[in-house]
Structure formats: structure tokens, C-alpha cells
Amino acid sequence: MTTTENPTRRITTAKAMAEAIGLEMQADPNVFVMGEDVGAYGGIFGSTTDLFAEFGADRVIDTPISETGFIGAGIGAAVEGLRPVVELMFVDFYGVCMDQISNHMAKIHYESGGAVKVPMVLMAATGGGYSDAAQHSQCLWGTFAHLPGMKVVVPSNPYDAKGLMASAIQDDNPVIYLFHKGAQGLVWMEKNPRSIADVPEEAFTVPIGEAAIAREGSDVSIVTLSLSVQHSLDVAEQLEGEGISVEVVDLRSLVPLDRQTVLESVAKTGKLLVVDEDYKSFGLSGEIAAVVAETDPTMLTKPVSRLAVPDVPIPYARTLEYAILPTREKIAAAVKDLMA
Amino acid sequence: MTSLDRLAMYTEMVRIRQYETRILQEYHGDKTPAWDIGAGLIPGEMHLSAGQEPAAVGVCAHLKKGDAITAPHRPHHFALAHGVDMNAMTAEIYGRTTGLCKGKGGHMHLFDPENHFSCSGIIAQGYPVACGQALAMKRKGTDNVTVAVAGEGAANQGAFHESLNLAAVWNLPVIFVIEDNDWAISVPREASTANTSNADRAAGYGIPGVRVEDNDVEAVFEAAGAAVDRARSGEGPSLIEVHTLRLLGHFEGDAQAYRPDLETVDERDPIPRYAASLMEAGELTEAQADDIKAAADAEVDAAIQFAVDSPIPTPEDALQHVFA
Numbered sequence: 001m002t003t004t005e006n007p008t009r010r011i012t013t014a015k016a017m018a019e020a021i022g023l024e025m026q027a028d029p030n031v032f033v034m035g036e037d038v039g040a041y042g043g044i045f046g047s048t049t050d051l052f053a054e055f056g057a058d059r060v061i062d063t064p065i066s067e068t069g070f071i072g073a074g075i076g077a078a079v080e081g082l083r084p085v086v087e088l089m090f091v092d093f094y095g096v097c098m099d100q101i102s103n104h105m106a107k108i109h110y111e112s113g114g115a116v117k118v119p120m121v122l123m124a125a126t127g128g129g130y131s132d133a134a135q136h137s138q139c140l141w142g143t144f145a146h147l148p149g150m151k152v153v154v155p156s157n158p159y160d161a162k163g164l165m166a167s168a169i170q171d172d173n174p175v176i177y178l179f180h181k182g183a184q185g186l187v188w189m190e191k192n193p194r195s196i197a198d199v200p201e202e203a204f205t206v207p208i209g210e211a212a213i214a215r216e217g218s219d220v221s222i223v224t225l226s227l228s229v230q231h232s233l234d235v236a237e238q239l240e241g242e243g244i245s246v247e248v249v250d251l252r253s254l255v256p257l258d259r260q261t262v263l264e265s266v267a268k269t270g271k272l273l274v275v276d277e278d279y280k281s282f283g284l285s286g287e288i289a290a291v292v293a294e295t296d297p298t299m300l301t302k303p304v305s306r307l308a309v310p311d312v313p314i315p316y317a318r319t320l321e322y323a324i325l326p327t328r329e330k331i332a333a334a335v336k337d338l339m340a
Numbered sequence: 341m342t343s344l345d346r347l348a349m350y351t352e353m354v355r356i357r358q359y360e361t362r363i364l365q366e367y368h369g370d371k372t373p374a375w376d377i378g379a380g381l382i383p384g385e386m387h388l389s390a391g392q393e394p395a396a397v398g399v400c401a402h403l404k405k406g407d408a409i410t411a412p413h414r415p416h417h418f419a420l421a422h423g424v425d426m427n428a429m430t431a432e433i434y435g436r437t438t439g440l441c442k443g444k445g446g447h448m449h450l451f452d453p454e455n456h457f458s459c460s461g462i463i464a465q466g467y468p469v470a471c472g473q474a475l476a477m478k479r480k481g482t483d484n485v486t487v488a489v490a491g492e493g494a495a496n497q498g499a500f501h502e503s504l505n506l507a508a509v510w511n512l513p514v515i516f517v518i519e520d521n522d523w524a525i526s527v528p529r530e531a532s533t534a535n536t537s538n539a540d541r542a543a544g545y546g547i548p549g550v551r552v553e554d555n556d557v558e559a560v561f562e563a564a565g566a567a568v569d570r571a572r573s574g575e576g577p578s579l580i581e582v583h584t585l586r587l588l589g590h591f592e593g594d595a596q597a598y599r600p601d602l603e604t605v606d607e608r609d610p611i612p613r614y615a616a617s618l619m620e621a622g623e624l625t626e627a628q629a630d631d632i633k634a635a636a637d638a639e640v641d642a643a644i645q646f647a648v649d650s651p652i653p654t655p656e657d658a659l660q661h662v663f664a
Contacts, residue, residue: 032479064509069502072468073475076486079458080408080476099499103462104469112451113442114661116458148662172664 008198012185014046016158016199017123020165021085022051023203025059028083031169034061034070035087044089045125045184067097071122075105078120083169091124091140091178105174106149120175121168126154127180127227127277129325130189134313137321139226142276142283144176145254151175152254153208156183156229158197160252163206171208180227180277194230209256213265217247220335221265223288224275225251228326232275235331244339254284259291263299266292270301271338275326280308307334341561343623349401349557350618351632353393353611356417358636359426360388362644363416363433367592377593381648382433384446389417391555391587394610395519396421398560399487399580402568406484408456408473410466413448414519415459418489424452430643436650443653444661456486464490464497467516471503474512474577485513485571492581493524495538504545504579513571515564516579521586526598542579549579555610585610 011019025031033048033055039062042049052060063070067088074086088094094101101122108116128137145152151173155161161179168175185195214229215236222232229250236246249265251258266272272292274285285306292300307326315321363382370380378384389396392414400421403409411418419429424440432439433447440452448461456473460466470488477484494500495518507514518538522529535541542549548570550563560582567578585608589596596602618624 064502064505066502066506068465068499069468069471069506072465072499072503073472073506076410076469076472076474077476077479078472079453079469080456080473080480082476082479084472096498099462099465100468104460104465108451108458109664110661111441111445111449112453112458112661113439113444114664115441116451116453117664151663 007201009201010196011158011199012046013155013158013161013179013195014043014184014186015049016162017047017165017179018042018049018051019199020162020203021048021169022054024166024169025051025055027203030081031083031085032059032061033085033087034063034074036063036065036089038062038087043087045179045181046186047087047123047179067093068100071097071100072104074120074122075100075108075118078118079108079116083119085121085123085169088122088124090136091126092135092138094140094143101150102147106147109173110149117172118174119172121165121177122174123177123179125181126178127182128314128321129182131316131318131321133316137314139178139278141178141225141254142278145284149174150255151208152178153252154178154225154254155252156214156226156250157194158185158199160206160212162199163204164208164252166203167205167208170205175208178226183227183230192227192230194233206252208253209258211252211258211261212250213261214248214250215246217245217269219245219269220271220273220338221247221249221269222273222275222331222335223249223251223262223265225254226277228275228277231326231328232331235328235335239332239335244335246335257287257291262288262291263295267299270299272300273305273307273331273334273338275331276306276308277326278308279311280306281311283308302338305334305338307331341558345401345561346558346618346623349397349561350614350624352397352421353557353614354632355636355639356393356396356420357390357611358633359420359640359643360390360416362640364388364588364592366644375593383435386447386592387414387590388588388592389414391585391605391609392519392521393417394555394557394560395517395582395584398557399515399517399564401561402564403485403487406456406477406482408470408484408486409458410470410473410486410488411450411457411459412463412466412490412494413459413461414491415448415450419450419452419457422457423455424450424457426639426643427646428452430647431650434647434650435653436647437653437657438646438650442657464494464499466490467499467503468506470514471506471512474507474514475510477513483572485515485568487515487517489517489519491524492518492520492529492538493527493532494518495541496532504542504547504577507577508545508547511574511576513574514577515567515571516577518579518581520581520583523586523590523599525590537581539579539581547577547579549581551581551583553583555582555584555608557610557614
């Protein structure tokens with residue numbers, strides 16, 4: 001659907017991210033990008049596609065492989081009033097730079113009693129499914145969300161990827177922006193069709209902290225995020241034919257968490273399945289269960305069901321990896337268990 | 341360097357020393373007889389910089405409005421020498437709402453955006469932030485510079501090396517300052533660092549490195565002047581290591597049983613030494629020295645009084661300022 005006044009076209013999630021960054025760079029000279037291979041390469045996962053050609057090396061800056069150095073530099077630039085968009089190539093690399101992220105980026109505003117702002121976006125690729133194994137396949141959004149002081153956004157589709165990126169750049173707080181490699185629409189990964197969609201050409205925002213009802217339903221609520229939203233929508237379509245009406249809640253951000261939308265959905269369906277590609281214990285799936293338990297556990301007609309990575313590192317061999325990922329088959333089976 | 345420069349540096353060193361001497365008294369004053377680090381008007385760890393004044397004063401003499409400093413856990417000397425308001429800083433150390441950070445930061449986490457001053461309590465992690473501030477200054481087209489400070493123990497951290505490389509490859513206006521006070525808490529320098537001079541490490545990144553011996557404020561002034569000029573004129577970063585002196589423990593409560601040089605620390609104190617040298621040169625009289633000390637004490641008295649008279653945060657304040 002395209003009109004001359006509000007044109008849209010089908011683009012990938014990766015392109016949508018890059019487009020949002022480019023529009024913000026056009027609007028605000030304080031916005032710039034840095035990270036490993038964000039320049040001529042365009043980001044290993046396409047998040048900075050074509051930005052180098054448009055803005056040049058002065059505003060799309062390739063960094064040394066030095067994550068503590070350049071994430072810290074992003075923080076320093078942000079406290080001086082710039083708006084850096086910094087890419088940590090794989091979220092798994094957090095281990096070499098977590099002090100800058102947690103002890104500096106996320107704490108400076110609070111430590112300073114509100115005197116210093118850190119308007120910075122730290123984007124990173126997450127997720128598995130393509131045999132990249134234990135050090136290149138994690139999601140880890142629960143880890144960042146657990147630590148106070150940073151917003152955490154996790155888009156599942158091209159439209160939200162563009163709108164959330166614009167919001168993240170405009171936000172005066174540090175925002176962790178986690179995009180799933182399998183939802184980027186990359187030509188060199190498994191094709192998940194929902195990773196290419198209509199997106200307006202113009203600039204727009206999606207507010208941070210508002211979940212979306214990705215699909216309405218009445219029997220079971222799936223609360224999920226990122227690539228698992230795409231899988232859950234596939235499952236919901238399939239189960240509709242079997243007479244099961246599935247509602248899919250796309251959280252879109254963990255911090256702030258839209259508890260109200262979760263509660264309204266569960267109040268309607270009485271059944272909750274949390275699908276999370278992050279580790280199961282001490283994380284998002286337990287948090288969602290707690291939101292319901294702390295509010296009114298009697299709204300549940302069945303115990304909460306959680307489908308998440310069962311507390312093992314992500315294995316390499318395809319059979320092993322798919323044994324622990326929340327696949328469409330496992331999501332469908334979990335929904336049917338709740339309906340039994 | 342003029343006699344006015346020398347007198348100003350002496351005055352600033354005395355001002356810092358009188359401040360910390362008073363903080364030391366106040367800190368311990370209400371923690372006895374059963375010493376409890378969390379008790380009293382000034383709770384928590386206290387890392388004093390007495391003896392290290394030459395590094396801060398010699399460097400900050402070259403700084404101007406808009407220049408930034410990232411300081412480590414031992415920040416008072418650089419904060420005061422850089423113009424951070426003594427009242428607001430003291431109120432922060434006392435955990436009051438009038439403090440720089442409304443009582444949320446404390447003495448290791450002083451933030452003063454007006455003076456582009458910040459601290460990090462994590463060793464060497466202020467260096468990368470300093471690179472980013474310098475990047476911002478460069479992008480804005482100013483001739484401002486950033487000074488990144490940490491102790492010699494920090495020079496073995498990855499963040500130090502990443503920052504030197506980043507500043508060098510991006511030609512950033514940063515002056516990296518290492519305060520070598522011989523001790524990383526209780527570990528002597530020779531047990532932690534193979535190289536006898538951290539200034540030599542600058543060569544590994546293709547930038548100038550200078551080591552200043554003897555805790556001499558005038559030598560620091562000369563070295564810092566060259567480094568600041570270089571940074572301001574777009575020629576990139578420099579590294580200065582100052583061999584300085586920790587007169588007190590790593591933190592208050594540190595009995596320093598590990599330290600064999602305690603008997604000689606007083607004779608190595610840089611402030612009486614500098615006073616004697618200025619007097620010998622006819623640039624300072626006993627009467628002037630007394631006046632300088634008295635003026636410092638009066639300012640410190642007022643700052644302590646301001647802090648003590650300031651409101652204590654309410655419990656509800658703990659939930660504020662997570663997000664802007």
C-alpha cells in the first residue's frame with residue numbers, strides 16, 4: 001500500500017534501522033555512529049547500511065577492536081552533549097566492556113544526582129539459530145534489563161526497528177537496542193518472512209515502553225519479544241486452523257516494561273506462555289510470571305508456562321542448538337499443553 | 341613560569357592540603373571509639389590525596405573553561421585544582437542534598453558538568469570516557485582538552501591501553517596523567533609493573549611520554565604545559581607520569597603495615613619543601629605563608645559549615661534520577 005503522501009515500501013529490519021539512524025543524522029548534527037565495521041562494510045548485520053556513503057568517515061566511524069575504549073568514548077561524547085549511536089557487534093562481546101556499560105553508561109545519571117545525561121544508543125546483535133555457538137548466539141537482554149539505569153529495547157520487525165531506533169536516539173537516556181540477527185532480513189541467514197515488511201519512508205517514532213498486541217486472540221496469551229514474536233505469529237496462524245485463538249504480545253522493550261498490556265492480555269485469556277530466547281532462570285520469563293503473580297494470580301486458569309533456553313550455553317551442532325531454542329514446534333506444543 | 345605562577349601553585353597546593361587535613365579530622369572525629377567505616381557525618385571509604393598535590397596543581401594550572409578532567413577514586417586534589425566548587429563538593433562528601441550529586445555519588449563519584457569534571461571509582465575506566473569527551477571537543481571545533489587521571493596501578497589495565505591507542509589513532513586532545521605514588525593499595529610498583537617508567541609505554545602508541553621525578557610541581561607544570569599546548573593545537577595526546585607520594589593510607593583505616601618507607605614520608609612532603617624553595621628564592625615570606633594557610637582554612641571552615649548545615653536526603657530521593 002503506497003501513496004504519494006505517505007509512501008511505504010517493503011524493506012528489511014536491517015535497512016529500517018539504518019534508515020532511522022540516517023534520518024536522525026540528517027535532523028541532528030550531534031548524532032554520529034561508531035563501532036566495528038560500521039563504515040564501508042555497513043555493519044556486519046546491516047544496521048548501518050549506506051550510511052557511510054551518505055555521511056562519510058567523520059560521522060560513521062570505524063573503531064579499533066577495542067570495545068571498552070570506544071564504548072567509553074561514546075559515553076564521554078554523550079556527556080558532552082553529542083548523541084552517539086555505538087554498535088557492539090555481537091552482544092556476546094559484553095564481557096570485555098561491561099564495566100563501561102553497567103558502571104558508567106548506566107550509572108552516571110544517577111550517581112550525578114541527575115546533573116549529567118548520557119544520551120547514547122548502544123546497539124548489538126543478538127540471538128542464535130545459525131550454529132554460531134556459545135559465544136556468538138546469546139540474547140542476554142535479561143542481563144542488561146536487570147541492571148538499573150539503561151532502557152532496553154528489542155524490536156521484532158522492520159516497522160518497530162525504525163521507530164524504536166528513532167526514539168532511542170532522541171531519548172536523553174542510555175538505550176540498549178538489541179536486534180536479532182535472524183530478524184534482520186539478511187540474505188545470508190534463514191529467511192524469516194516477517195523480517196521484510198512495509199515501512200514508511202518518512203521519519204516516525206515508536207514509543208519506548210509500550211508493548212504491542214501483535215495478534216489478538218482469546219484462548220492463550222503468548223508474551224514474547226524479538227524473533228520469537230515472528231515464530232509465535234506463525235504458530236498463532238497455524239493453530240487458528242485447529243480452533244485455538246492465540247494472542248501474541250510483543251514486549252518491544254524490557255525497560256521500561258509495559259506491565260499493563262501483559263496483565264490485560266492475561267486477564268482476557270487466563271493462560272500465559274512466555275517465550276524467551278534468553279536463558280530461562282533469573283530472567284525475563286520469571287519476571288513476566290512475577291508481574292502476574294504479584295498482581296492477581298487468580299486471573300490464571302492454568303499455571304504459567306515458560307519456554308526459554310534451558311540454562312545451558314548455546315551449542316554448535318544444529319540438532320543440539322535447535323534442541324534448546326524456542327522453535328515454532330515447541331511454541332505450538334506449549335500452547336496445546338495449556339489448552340489441554 | 342613567573343613568580344606569580346609559582347606563588348599561585350603554592351597557594352593552591354596549600355588550599356588542597358588544608359582541605360584534606362580538615363576532612364581527615366572530620367572523617368575520624370565521630371568514628372571512635374568503636375571505629376565503623378559506615379558511621380559518622382562522612383560515611384564510607386575515604387581516599388585522600390595528601391602528598392599528590394603537585395600532580396594536580398601542575399597540570400590544572402594550564403586548563404581553562406571547557407577543559408575536562410576524569411579523575412579516579414582519589415579525586416579531591418584534581419577537583420579543587422580544576423575549580424570544582426568547594427561547598428558543593430563538601431556537601432556531596434557529607435551526603436547532603438546541596439552536594440554536587442545530591443548525596444548520590446559521594447567522594448569517589450563527584451560530577452560537576454559545569455567544569456566538565458567527573459570521577460570513576462573503577463581503576464582506569466575514566467580513561468575511555470576522557471577519550472570521548474575529547475572526541476566531542478574536537479567535533480565541536482573547540483581547542484579544549486581533556487585530562488585523564490589515574491594511578492600507576494591503572495597502567496596495567498586494558499582500558500588504559502585501549503584509550504592510549506584510541507586517542508592516538510584518532511588524534512584526540514587528551515593528556516593522560518599517571519600518578520605514580522609507588523603503591524597500588526599494598527602492592528609496590530616493582531611487584532606489579534615490569535617497566536620502570538610508564539611513560540615509556542607511550543612509545544608503544546606513537547605518542548610522547550614524559551616521567552616527572554621528585555614530585556616537583558614546577559616540573560609537572562613544564563611537562564603539562566607542553567602536553568596541553570600539543571593537544572590544543574591539534575597535535576594529539578600525550579602521557580605524563582608523575583612520581584608522587586602517598587602521605588596517607590590507600591584509604592582511611594589502612595594501617596599501612598606493609599609499607600617500609602613510612603618513617604621518611606614527612607621529610608618528602610612536597611609542600612614544606614616547596615615553601616622552603618620559594619622562601620630561599622625570595623618569592624615567599626613566612627608571613628605570606630601564614631596568610632595563605634589562614635585563607636585556606638577560612639574557606640575550608642565555610643565549606644564544612646555549609647555541608648553540615650545542608651539538608652539530608654529523604655528516603656524517597658533514592659528512587660529519583662535513574663532516568664532523565
